[in-house]
Amino acid sequence: MIVKRTLRKILSLLWRDLAVARSYRAMFVMQFFNILFGVASFYYLSRFIENSDLRRALPQGGTYFAFVLIGAAFFDYLGVALNAFDESLAEARQNGTLEYLLVTQTSLPVILVGSVVYPFVLLSLRTGVYFAWGIVVFGFPVGQVNWLGAAIVLASSVLAFIGLGVLSASYTLVFKRGNPVKWLFLGLAGLVSGVMYPVSVLPVSLQWTARLIPVTYSLEAMRQAMLDHAPMAILWPSIRALLLFAMVLLPASLAAFTWALRRTKITGTLVHF
């Protein structure tokens, strides 16, 4: 009964966000065409720098276009995880709905989870369109994809990233804006996790740093699944690492969030922005 009720609440929050997005129809549709420009830029960059040495340097072989397309598409999941919780809180504070949501018979964690479903659904839709443009217009190789493996890697990644997102939201709850840890983390992850180039080109110290960031494992496994048709045995070490991150980050972030929520109820800054 409680599970069913909670799912209903999460679905109604998703419906709320879809209804708001639907009210801005032009923007909603245009973003999918905008993706084409990003994909095209990667394609022409790839054509410009492509050579046999580069192909050999890439972990899965193949084209730089395929390598960077996967890197950019799935790095966005980290960005959305880190931003979605923050933004849903900030939005509710700004439009004045936060205190009315909080006096309902729904806990803040359920409200937050319900509020980040839409950004992830939208991102997945965008990622689908991203690859569709890549496949249809620019010849992204689709024959080698281990779809099940890719789905499991994605699910494990999202679990690990959500922990980081909730930590980020805890910071925002207490300090309101300007989350320096988030920007530092996103910047560092962008530098070392292998979005635009393989991790192996980095100095050893940065390669070690990369191992401490979940998105590195996510991109590594996703490329293996999508470009190499890697079986589960190959993907498992990365999936295991992502699940370990999730096991540590999820409880830690929930504890931090509970503390932050209590703190704002003491200081009276819950609905301040």
Next chain:
Amino acid sequence: MANISSGALPRQTSSGINTQVTTEAVRVEQLEKFFPPALAGWRSLLHPLMPATVPALRGVSFTVASGEIVALVGANGAGKSTLLRILTTLLLPTRGRAWVGGAEVVQEPARVRQQLGYHGASDASFYARLSARENLRLFATLNNISLGQMDRRIADLVDLLNLGAVLDLQVRTFSTGTVHRLGLARALLHRPSVLILDEPTRSLDPLAAAEFRRFLRDNVIRRYGTTLLFASHTLAEVEQLAGHVAVLHEGKLLAYDTPERVQTAAGARTLEQSIEKLVRHAGAAL
């Protein structure tokens, strides 16, 4: 505490609240709230966990019987909103206890939220790009109202609050008065036993405010027997609606009684004069 009539003093029992919950809608016992000093910019980052030293409520106690209408009055900063926020579980008290419908606000916040409906002064409290119906359905779901009951309850409230003509329009197109009626509908969706309103007519023009009060008294309180606790700066509103008035000044409860008895006790001819006298007397005593 100066000038609380004995008839309205909270009853102190050794057996605790459970013996009285059937008749008390709200009970507040020695409630205190202190906030940390407000710091801005880099100071707030250097001192994120400042101790709470700024008083907002100081030993406030009173009870509200079921079906009663109680107004909280006092100047800005008197502690009205702080008290209401503690009762709505949006704030934690520093000391003391409070119950809504028999549920304790710190220990049983979920049960408290089942009992209360809340509406504040702000015009912006809805999803402006959603229709009134979409907003009400969302909040109904979050208040555990089943799909089977939801549309019937919305229809009843829409009828009650004259919202039929705007039900499927986006909230951003509504007048302030309509937004407040919609806010009242939202607060009543789950049929709360206690309604808490924080300056509900603050942003309404006099005509809209009068209409809102009439709705509240005739169509909500009388019809459902809901207990109403509201904060207001409009003394005409207080006299028109409230059976009891709680006068707060700098976090202290100066008086809690019927408006007439507050006037008599203060030796004043109007409620306004009574409050002035009470505040002056409290200021001299401090």
